[in-house]
Structure formats: structure tokens, C-alpha cells
Amino acid sequence: MSDQQRGPSTRAVHAGLPPAEQGTPLTPGPVLAAPFHLQGAKDAAPYGYGRDGNPTWTAVEQAIGELDGGETVLFGAGMAAVCAVLEPALGPGDVLVVVEDGYPGVRGVARDRLAPRGVEVRFVPTDTEAIVAACEGATLAWIETPSNPALDVADIAAVAGAVHAQGGRLAVDNTLATPLGQRPLDLGADAAMLSATKALSGHSDLVLGAVSVRDPEWAARLRAHRSQGGAIAGPFEAWMLHRSLATLALRLERQSANALALARWLRERPEVLDVRHPGLADHPHHAIAVRQMQSFGPLVGFTLDGAERAQRFLAGLELVAEATSFGGVHSTAERRARWGTDAVADGFIRFSAGCEDLADLQADLAQALEEG
Ligand SMILES: Cc1ncc(COP(=O)(O)O)c(C=O)c1O
Secondary structure, three states, X not given: OOXXXXXXXXXXXXXOOOOOOOOXXXXXXXXXXXXOOOOOOOOOOOOOEOOOOOHXXXXXXXXXXXXXXXXXXXXOOXXXXXXXXXXXXXXXXXXXXXXXXXXXXXXXXXXXXXXXXXXXXXXXXXXXXXXXXXXXXXXXXXXXXXXXXXXXXXXXXXXXXXXXXXXXXXXXXXXXXXXXXXXXXXXXXXXXXXXXXXXXXXXXXXXXXXXXXXXXXXXXXXXXXXXXXXXOOOHHHHHHHHHHHOOHHHHHHHHHHHHHHHHHHHOOOOOOOEEEOOOOOOOOOHHHHHHXXXXXXXXXXXXXXXXXXXXXXXXXXXXXXXXXXXXXXXXEEEEHHHHOOXXXXXXEEEEEOOOOOHHHHXXXXXXXXXXX
């Protein structure tokens, strides 16, 4: 049986592990090294200097690559991975189509770094038709699906078809779903990017990023960009990420189940004005989500009546932490409008479901809703 035929838990547990050899560890520890022994020619050994390569990176890159179905390059942050995809690919006269309701950091790179360089930047909503319509002459399209925080969904295969017809490429930010929830490369995307800081690592204790591609030349350019820019992962964090991958399927299953159950429960609450979750049957993009996703991920968005009401709710939570970021085993929530970067209502809450018992999360949310 090939690795790809195995189930998600098996793949996550075994991804990137070395072959069974007498006397070697089942799970190798981190290799902490700046220089490696390198005698003679510069490529006489697989590793020479710690900014160019490290065996612990290689192991976790193989693991993510197996889950994504591509060749993976690890970076020191999700934003380093974003910049490695966007900056070398786009110059004066090129066209970038980028979703306006995705991660604000990506929009910032487009606005502050690429547009001043003469790149034509077209911001579009996360809506398949709108993205496809904007793809005329596109060099690269960047989408995030489900988008965050609005949790809209775009049809990856349809957008890939549209941008490829123009000779361009599609990159998908797959942070929310993770490679076990959605496989952008199988759906036609050219690059799948991850902030490993979120559900991929899932313990809220590291900042890392990764990009997977199928074009080996692009992978080589991403590695060269990483060596030149120095946006590298520390080997210890890389090892922690690999260790965390073993439980990805378990975590994601619980988090996704909690998120969907809470979304259904929240919409019955009188205090809640609106609930967003791609798993709800009346979500406008539910059919696309069902078609292209294996699980809907840990996020739920819901709206309370104004900023003050939302802040009182957050202050009243006992189990759930008020914090940004998402995808960790501990549930978190925040009033997203506090950042001033997303087009959401003042009372909009982004809730990230963790691995706690559903009844305990419901009890905490209920008491905070009733208190506030
Ligand atoms: C969807 C998404 N993409 C990219 C990033 C950037 O990743 P990092 O914070 O690891 O640099 C984030 C961070 O919040 C994110 O949520």
C-alpha cells in the first residue's frame, strides 16, 4: 500500500520518519548545528552550513510534503513563506490577484512592498466568480480558503483553471484547513502555503511557515531565497513541529467537530446575531467546501451586538482565552475588529475551537453570553 492510500492519522503519525535501521532512534531528535563537517568540495556532504540546510528541517519538510503531495520548504514564519512566494515571482508590470478578506499581513506585503515596485495589485473578495473575473492577465493569484476571519470559500480548481489559462500561477494559503483538511496541490494550485504556527503545530508554542510546490525548480528558488534572506527555522522549533504533526489528525478531528457543533449551538442563542462556518448547510459556499475539504477546521465566526457587548463576553470567558492566532489545542477567541484590518462588524468574534470537551466549551460560552 502506498503512503497516499493510507488514512490521515497513519500518514500524520508516520510522515517524514526515517527508515527502520538497527540501533537508530524511532524519532530522531533535533540537530543543533551551525557548521557541519565538510571536507573538500562545497557539495561533498548534504549539509554544510545551518542557514542552507539542516537534517531536522529535511525531516519535517518530508513530512509536510507527504501530507501536501509536493516538495516542501520550511521557513522561520508563515510570513517568510508568503514573501518567498510573492516577492521573487512578481516584478514591474506583473499582475497579482489577492483576496481582500485573507490574512492582513499578505495584503500588507502586496500594498507596501509589491505595488511600489510596479506590480499591479487587484484586491478581490473570496468569491469564485469575482476571483476568476479578476484573473485576466494575472501573473499570480493568491487566495486563502476558507478565508479568515469571514470564512468564505473559493473553488480552488476553478480559480486554478482561470489563472492557468492566463499563463499565471495559483498560490493557496491553506493555514486554516491544514493538508489533512484540504489538499490545494491536488486541486490544481501551484503552491500551498502554511502558517505552521496555527493548527499544523497546534500547541501555540512556536512560529514557523512552509510552502509546498510540485515544480522542483520553484522549490530550488524558494530554498535559495531562504538562504539569501535568512528567514530560517530554528532546528528545535522544526523538531517540535514534526513531533506535533503526529497528532494532527486527532487534534483536527476534535477541533473541527467542536467548531461545527458550537456553530450549530450558537445560532440557536438569542444573544448571537449571525454565525459563520463553512460546515453550516446554509453557508453560501457550503457546497464548494463539501466538495474540496476533508474537514472544515477549527474556526467559527459569530457576531454580538457591538464592540462593548463583545468585549464583555470575552472578559466573561473562564476556560477560553482571549488571544489572537488560532488552531491550538486550547480554545481562544478575540474581537477581530480590534485590529482595524478586517471588514467585519465591531461585535464579530473569531472563535478557535480547541480540543476541550464540547460540554465544557458550551458551558463557558453560555455563562459568558448570559453574564454579558
Ligand atoms: C491565514 C494566515 N496566513 C499567514 C499567517 C502568517 O503566519 P505567521 O504568523 O506564522 O508568520 C497567518 C498568521 O496569523 C495566518 O493566519
